[in-house]
Structures are given as structure tokens and as C-alpha cells.
Amino acid sequence: MKLPILETINLGHRFANGRWGLKHIDLRIDEGQFVVIAGANGSGKTTLLRHFNGLLLPTSGRVLVDGIEVSKDLLRARKIVQMVFQDTESQIVGETVRDEVAFGPENLGLPRDKIKALVDKTLEQTGLKSLSDTSPHLLSGGEKRRLTIAGVLAMKPRVVVLDEPFSNLDYPGVKMVLEQLLCLHRRKMTIVLCTHELEKVVAYAQRLVVLSKGEIVADGQPDKVIGSVERYGIHPPCSLKCKGCLEPWLS
Amino acid sequence: MAELSIFTYRPRPVWIVDCDPRIKLAALAGLSICSLGAGWTALALVTVVTSILWLRLVPSLRVLWNQTKYFIFLLALVVLARGLLTPGQVLLELGPLDLTAEGLAGGGYIAWRLLVIVWWSIILTATTAAAQIRSAVAWFLRPVPLVNEKVVATMIGLLVRFIPVILQQVRETMAAQQARAVAASSNPFRRAFKLILPVVRRVFLSADRLVWAMEARCFTPDRPFYHLDRGPADWLLASGAVVLCAALLLS
Numbered sequence: 001m002k003l004p005i006l007e008t009i010n011l012g013h014r015f016a017n018g019r020w021g022l023k024h025i026d027l028r029i030d031e032g033q034f035v036v037i038a039g040a041n042g043s044g045k046t047t048l049l050r051h052f053n054g055l056l057l058p059t060s061g062r063v064l065v066d067g068i069e070v071s072k073d074l075l076r077a078r079k080i081v082q083m084v085f086q087d088t089e090s091q092i093v094g095e096t097v098r099d100e101v102a103f104g105p106e107n108l109g110l111p112r113d114k115i116k117a118l119v120d121k122t123l124e125q126t127g128l129k130s131l132s133d134t135s136p137h138l139l140s141g142g143e144k145r146r147l148t149i150a151g152v153l154a155m156k157p158r159v160v161v162l163d164e165p166f167s168n169l170d171y172p173g174v175k176m177v178l179e180q181l182l183c184l185h186r187r188k189m190t191i192v193l194c195t196h197e198l199e200k201v202v203a204y205a206q207r208l209v210v211l212s213k214g215e216i217v218a219d220g221q222p223d224k225v226i227g228s229v230e231r232y233g234i235h236p237p238c239s240l241k242c243k244g245c246l247e248p249w250l251s
Numbered sequence: 252m253a254e255l256s257i258f259t260y261r262p263r264p265v266w267i268v269d270c271d272p273r274i275k276l277a278a279l280a281g282l283s284i285c286s287l288g289a290g291w292t293a294l295a296l297v298t299v300v301t302s303i304l305w306l307r308l309v310p311s312l313r314v315l316w317n318q319t320k321y322f323i324f325l326l327a328l329v330v331l332a333r334g335l336l337t338p339g340q341v342l343l344e345l346g347p348l349d350l351t352a353e354g355l356a357g358g359g360y361i362a363w364r365l366l367v368i369v370w371w372s373i374i375l376t377a378t379t380a381a382a383q384i385r386s387a388v389a390w391f392l393r394p395v396p397l398v399n400e401k402v403v404a405t406m407i408g409l410l411v412r413f414i415p416v417i418l419q420q421v422r423e424t425m426a427a428q429q430a431r432a433v434a435a436s437s438n439p440f441r442r443a444f445k446l447i448l449p450v451v452r453r454v455f456l457s458a459d460r461l462v463w464a465m466e467a468r469c470f471t472p473d474r475p476f477y478h479l480d481r482g483p484a485d486w487l488l489a490s491g492a493v494v495l496c497a498a499l500l501l502s
Contacts, residue, residue: 055463075469083467090460093412095260095380104468106475115475135261137415155468 003067004028005159005190006052006081012060013047013214021047022214025061029192029207031158034185036202036222037194039211040233045194046086048211049161052192053081066158079108082152086164088144097139097147098123098132104155118154126150126180142173149180159190166200174200178250199237202226203246210234222246259415260380265307268378271485272387272477278492279375283368285499293502294363297495301370308377315370322369326362333358381412386477401472413457420453421446 011025022044029035039045050056051063054074063070070077082104085091094100101122105115123129126146131139136147145165152160165181166174182204185191193201202208208225210218212232218225223246230236239247262268267275286294302312309315316323335345339353375384385408392400424446436442 050463053467055467078467078469085460085464085467087460089416090457091464093409093461093465095382095412096262099380099382107469107471109471109473109475112475133262135259137259151468 002030004064005031005066006192007064007067008048008051008061009064010061011048011051011058011063013044013051013056014059020214022051025214025216027209027216027219029159029190031190032188033207034191034205035193035207035209036198036205037192037209037211038196038198038202038229038232038234039194040196043211043232044214045196045211046163047214049083049163049192049194052159052161053078053083055083079155080157081159081161082155082157084145084148084152084160084162084165086167088141088148091148091151092136092144094151095135096133097128097136097150100136100147101128101150101154104151108155118156122150122154126153140173141169142176145169145173145177146180149177153184157189159192160184161192162194164195165193166195166197175250178204182250196234198226198229198234200249202237203239203248260377263308263378265378266484267304267307267374267488269482269484270378270488271479271481272379272383273390273479274481274485274489274492275375275379276384276387276391278488279371281492281496282371282499285496286364286368289364289499290502291360293498294360294367296498298363298367300491300495301367301374304374305370308374319366319369319373323366326366329365330355330358330362333361376411376414380477381408382477383479384408384411386479389476390479399472405472405474409461413461416457417450417454420457421450424450424453 006027006029008025008027011022011027012020013022014020025048037045037048047056051058051070052065054063054070054077057071065077065080068076092100094103098119101119102115105118110118120129123132126149128143128147128150131143136144139147149160149162149165162181165177169177178200181191181193181201185204193205195201198208202222205222208218208220208222208229209216210225210229210232217232218228226236226240226246237246239245282297286297289297305312305315331350334350334354335348337351337354337357339351341349342352342355343350385404388407389400389404392398392403428442428446433442433445436445
């Protein structure tokens with residue numbers, strides 16, 4: 001049997017103030033899946049994502065990336081699993097779009113010519129080539145988010161986890177980012193996205209996991225699980241209410 | 252889209268942008284030290300040269316005034332304090348304190364010198380990428396024993412990179428407070444206190460988020476340094492700095 005790319009076994013996380021952020025999380029994510037993790041504010045979505053690349057370590061239980069425990073080799077876990085944060089402003093460290101995309105490959109100690117080739121390719125893929133010498137501060141919200149995605153793609157990860165990637169974006173921004181994610185998924189990249197705005201993305205996902213108060217309360221195919229989300233403080237997509245089915249958000 | 256301050260580096264069609272960051276740093280240090288003993292005439296000469304350089308970087312000196320006016324206000328307080336606390340020919344009696352001509356002249360001299368040094372520093376940050384500053388600092392610190400030049404250089408590079416972000420946060424917080432009629436409060440200390448607390452809190456939160464984001468992208472201080480190279484513009488800058496230093500020392 002093929003190993004899952006991400007696996008949590010009875011994962012628990014307790015914060016410094018004694019409150020449990022995650023309890024008894026058992027999750028297996030196979031390579032190439034598009035998984036949406038939904039939950040109300042404070043349900044533990046971000047905490048869970050941070051366990052996938054070792055930014056947080058478990059209080060109890062285990063997190064495995066491609067069969068190896070994250071805490072045993074943090075660098076390996078971070079090379080495989082890359083994370084796009086909710087707040088783009090504090091994720092961007094480069095002074096130009098090119099610098100920002102090069103930040104990750106530079107940390108990996110790659111040779112200069114390889115970094116340049118990787119950065120050029122990533123800028124091309126993400127449609128940011130024409131902006132390569134622009135200051136990230138001058139980009140629109142959607143472009144900034146695409147830049148943060150480009151920054152992690154340049155590290156050649158196998159899994160991209162995204163924390164609320166549509167927050168603070170206008171319609172063109174959401175469209176831009178969603179198209180980018182669908183393109184990555186078509187290229188067999190594993191995508192784990194957490195959001196409380198299911199409307200935009202759930203129709204494209206293969207799996208929907210619902211978190212409430214730090215526990216998994218529903219997990220399965222989106223059309224099977226979606227009916228129960230409202231009771232956990234998540235707004236169900238309008239198409240479900242109006243037409244009784246999930247419809248793609250992009251026309 | 253964020254507003255760019257004059258402190259923010261961006262590629263500009265000005266020769267100083269392409270200069271070697273080591274020469275720029277050395278010029279800044281030399282001019283700052285030499286200005287300690289400078290006379291009024293030399294200081295005036297340096298101010299004129301700096302203003303000409305400024306006009307190449309910003310559309311008008313009004314922009315420079317707008318972005319440094321709070322610092323200039325602080326300098327005005329320094330002049331006033333010096334004027335009130337230095338004995339000499341009395342110009343104005345203010346209760347128990349006398350405003351003296353010698354005090355005003357001494358305070359004016361200190362404030363002018365500080366202003367010019369700050370202008371040079373802004374020219375450095377506005378025309379030099381943080382990665383270049385980081386490389387230059389590491390180059391200067393390399394021969395110093397017991398100092399990890401890579402860590403120090405990274406810290407300085409990040410500090411320079413985030414000055415504009417912190418200023419943006421100050422502006423946003425001030426705008427939010429003005430919208431809630433903070434100006435109605437007649438106590439300037441209370442107003443300052445109300446501003447400082449949320450700004451400091453935001454800065455620390457941003458720093459936390461930055462650490463998460465850098466760790467997630469496998470950050471290491473052993474990143475490759477910017478390629479440092481000298482060209483004709485560097486000799487022009489170095490010669491100009493030497494001439495100005497000589498003028499400051501001999502005046």
C-alpha cells in the first residue's frame with residue numbers, strides 16, 4: 001500500500017495557556033489530493049496546518065510526512081510541505097518579486113545558476129515574469145498572494161498548504177488565485193487548503209474535512225459532507241441552498 | 252496597494268543605486284563621523300550637495316519634508332531645550348528660564364548635523380536593497396573576532412527591510428485614531444501613549460509572523476550573499492565622499 005504523503009495519528013496540541021487547540025486528529029492525505037479543511041474561527045485549522053511542516057510540534061500523537069515523523073527531520077518536512085500564510089505582508093521578505101521567489105531556493109543552498117533557472121521558471125508559471133523587478137508593496141492583493149504561492153513553488157514542494165488564501169481579496173484576486181491552485185492540482189500537486197469560505201473552492205475539492213473546537217467532526221467527499229457544515233458555524237455554498245448541488249465558482 | 256515611503260528601496264534610474272553597498276556604507280560612516288567637528292560653511296555645502304542628490308530621488312523636497320516632518324519637529328524640541336538650558340545673551344524670558352542666543356545657535360548646529368546624517372541614512376536605505384546591505388555588513392564584520400557576521404548581517408538586513416512596514420503601520424494606526432477624534436484630546440502625552448501601545452503590539456505580532464514564514468521556507472543565515480562588485484560609479488561616489496569629508500574636517 002502506498003504511504004500517504006501526510007498523516008496525523010491521534011494528534012493533540014495544547015497551547016501555553018493550557019487550552020487544547022487540537023484533539024485526537026487522525027488524518028491521512030494521499031499524494032495528489034485536493035483537500036479543503038473547513039471550520040469556524042478558532043476551530044484549529046491554522047494550528048493543524050502548522051503541524052504539517054513542523055512549525056508546531058505535537059503535544060501528543062504524531063505527524064508523518066511521506067512516512068517519516070516531522071519532528072525527526074524538520075528540514076525534510078519543510079522541503080516536502082510548503083505553507084502559504086494568511087497574512088501576505090509578513091510573509092514577503094524580498095524587496096523585489098524576483099528576490100522574494102529566490103528566498104526559499106537560497107535557503108536550500110542551491111547553486112546560483114540553478115536558483116536563477118528555478119526563479120525564472122516559477123515566475124513564468126505564475127504569470128509574474130513581467131513584474132519581476134517590481135517592489136512587492138506595489139502589487140495588488142491577488143498578485144501578492146500569487147507571489148507568496150510562487151515563493152513556495154520555487155522550493156519544489158510536493159504539498160502546498162494554504163491558510164485562508166482568499167481572505168482580503170477582491171473578485172479578480174480570488175479568481176487569479178483559484179485558477180493558480182487548480183493549475184497546480186492538474187499538475188498532481190497535493191493541495192491542502194483551509195478556509196471558512198467554502199463557496200469558492202469546495203466544488204473543486206476531492207475531500208472536505210470539517211473541524212470544530214479542535215476535533216474532526218466530518219470528513220469525506222464534499223457533496224456528502226457539505227450538508228452538515230452549517231451546524232459547525234460554516235456558511236454552506238449558495239448553490240447548495242438554491243439548487244441543491246455544488247457548482248463551480250469559476251464560470 | 253500600499254503607499255511606498257521614501258525609505259523604501261526600489262530600483263531607480265539614478266547612478267547611486269548601482270554603487271557598491273560597501274562604498275555607500277563606508278561613505279555614510281565617514282561623513283557622519285567627520286560632521287561631528289564641522290563648521291557652519293562646510294555643513295551648508297554638504298546640505299546643498301545632499302539636497303541635489305535628494306532631488307534626483309524624489310519629485311520635490313516637499314515629499315522629503317512630508318515624510319520627515321515629525322523628526323524635524325523632534326529636532327525643533329532639541330533646539331528649544333538647548334536654547335533654554337544654555338547660559339548666554341538672553342533673547343526672551345520665559346518664567347524661570349531664559350532663551351539664549353548661544354543656546355539656540357548650539358541647538359541649531361546639533362539639529363542641522365543630525366538632520367543631514369538622517370538624510371544620508373535615508374539615501375542609503377532608499378537606494379540599496381536589504382540584501383546588498385546585508386552583504387556589505389557581513390563583508391565589514393568578517394575580520395572581527397567572536398562576531399557571527401552572517402547572523403548580524405541578516406538582522407540588520409531584516410531591520411532595514413521592515414522599516415517601511417513599521418512606518419506604514421504607524422500611519423494606519425494614526426489614521427484609525429484620527430477617525431475616532433484622537434485630536435480632540437488636548438494632552439499630547441496621552442495621544443502619544445495611545446499610539447505607541449498598538450503600534451508596538453502590531454510590530455511584535457508582525458515579527459512573530461515573519462519568523463513563522465521564514466522558518467517555513469527553511470531559513471538559514473548561511474544564505475548566499477549578494478555579489479559585490481565595484482564600477483566607475485563607485486569611484487565617483489568614493490571621491491565625492493572623500494572631498495566632502497575633507498571639507499567637513501578642514502572647516
